[in-house]
Amino acid sequence: MLELILTGIHVLVCFFLIFVVLLQSGQAADLAGAFGGGGSQTALGMRGAATLLQKLTTVSAIVFMLTSLSLGIAGRTESSVIDDFEEPVSSAPAPPVEPALAGGETGSVGQDSAANSGQDSGRDAGQGSGR
DSSP: OHHHHHHHHHHHHHHHHHHHHHHSOOTTOSHHHHTTOOTTOOSSSOOOOOOHHHHHHHHHHHHHHHHHHHHHHHTOOSSOGGGGSOOOOOSSOOOOOOOOOSSOOOSHHHHHHHHHHHHHHHHHHHHHHTO
16 A cells, blocks of 8 residues: 555656756756856856755655655565566476487488588599699
């Protein structure tokens, strides 16, 4: 129940934070500000008093961070998502794979293979000697 309430507050604060940030104007919204020329506005200099919109942005950002942390803590469990998956159950081990026989082949495949290897070696020898 607490998690549901926190999620609702968090979503509302998200939309409110987006709204107040989009309402604010940039500090140097003119053409000189686009290229880094702030004029009288300095990075660490004096600033005017914070407006209501800036205060609302600050408060909503703090509430957003607190609800994010609270949801992270409230949603933490001792189990993992990986624990939900069951291990595959195999009824029997896989049959062993027989290695291919290198020179002991019998039958027509082996005879064709031997005949082809003699022809291939003759072609290779002829091409190799011309270089």
